[in-house]
Structures are given as structure tokens and as C-alpha cells.
Amino acid sequence: MSRQSILEHLGQYSILVFQNDGADTLVKYLQEQYFNAWAVDEENALSEIAKGDIDVAVLDYYHKYDKPNDLTLVRTMQKYYPDVPIILCVENDDPLAAIAAYEAGVSDFVRKPYNTEEFVWRLRTWTKHAPLRFLKFKKEYMIHDMVLNTEDHTFFDGHKTIELTDKEFSIMTYLFSSPNQLLMTQVILSAVWHQIDVFTKRSLDFYMTAIRKYIAADPKVKVVTVYGKGYVFRVEK
Secondary structure (H helix, E strand, O other): OOHHHHHHHHOOOEEEEEEOOOOOHHHHHHHHOOOEEEEEOHHHHHHHHHOOOOOEEEEEEEEEOOOHHHHHHHHHHHHHOOOOOEEEEEEOOOHHHHHHHHHHOOOEEEEOOOOHHHHHHHHHHHHOOOHHHHOOOOOEEEEOOEEEEOOOOEEEOOOOEEEOOHHHHHHHHHHHHOOOOEEEHHHHHHHHOOOOOHHHHHHHHHHHHHHHHHOOOOOOEEEEEEOOOEEEEEEOO
């Protein structure tokens, strides 16, 4: 597949860009990279998201990011549309700014000026897994003798049935629906917890440990940690 074909395939994703001064430089660049991108002002941002089919929202602040109300839109989006990842681009040297942004609900924090090519790949990291948010799961997933039932939230390990907690069920559903694929840590955290911080990362580690015990009876499956990236649910035939 050619580079252009790859980019055109990736470009099926919709990127909503909010820019507080009406600049369209970023939107133009994203469109050149085959993204379906368009810009809105703050007044229309929420109404555009409400229409659906938004894979990632980019808040691109062109002024100095130093006012508390700069995160008002982030908090509102997180409250009403928690499944839409938010990338916040700001000009700010304060290390606490990133912490405040993550606490408000952003999925990724980018300091300006930034490298546009790197920024595009950040976007692709999120859009590559965007279908997870809209995935219609099967009633059950069968791998070897194991069965994950998505209706009653139970897991049969080949010997006994285990009742799963909500978090265990959500994580296992993503794993069983995407075998042998890399699932980014940030994407799992955003989908399951709707936020990314040190506490949710530790919680994910805890749940992955439990899930590894659940599937331990089958030697042909395992959850592999790809350090610095995410997890792969490795399944051998």
C-alpha cells in the first residue's frame, strides 16, 4: 500500500478543531494529511460534537494559556461527551498547566510550538483506536475453551464461570475483541475511566494482573505488556 493510500485510509477520521482566534493553519495542514478536519468557535463547539461522528477534538489555544476559564470548555466536553478524546495545544511553560489540563479531562497535552509531523502522529495514535468507542460488541467471544459473555458480564475460563466487575468486563471486552493487536494504554484509560492520570494507570495495572490470572488456565493466550505503549492480547491458534 502506498503512503498516499495509507494516509487516505487514516483520513476517514473526523477531527474537530476549536481555535479561539479563528486561525485555520492547523486545519489546513490536517486536511492536507487527509484528515476530515474543520474548525469551530467556542460558541459552536458543543453543538458540533453533539452531532456525533467526532473522533478527536483538538483545542488549539493561540493566546498565552494562563486563565482558569481556559479549561471551561474542556470540563464541559468531558462532562457531556466523555468518549471523545481531547487534545489540548497551548503556549505555557508552567509544569502545573499539564496537570490541571489532565485533571480537567484532556486526553493529551501538547506544548507550543510543536512539530506538526509529530502532532499528526499523536492524532493517529488516538484515531487508530477511535472505533473502540463505537464498537458494537458481540453477545459473546469464544477463544479456545474460554467464553466472555457480554450480556451477563461473566467469563468462563474452560473450567468455571467468573463474575466480572464492571472494569474487568470493560477491559476484557476490548482485549477479546482485538486479539493480537496493540491497545494503547491511553486509549484504554480514556475508554474505561474517561481520564488519564497516575491513579488510573495504577488501577489498569491492577486489573491486568487479575485478568492474567483469569486466563492463566489456557497456555496459548496471554496479555503482553508493550512498555511505554500498551498491551497485546496474544492468542495462539
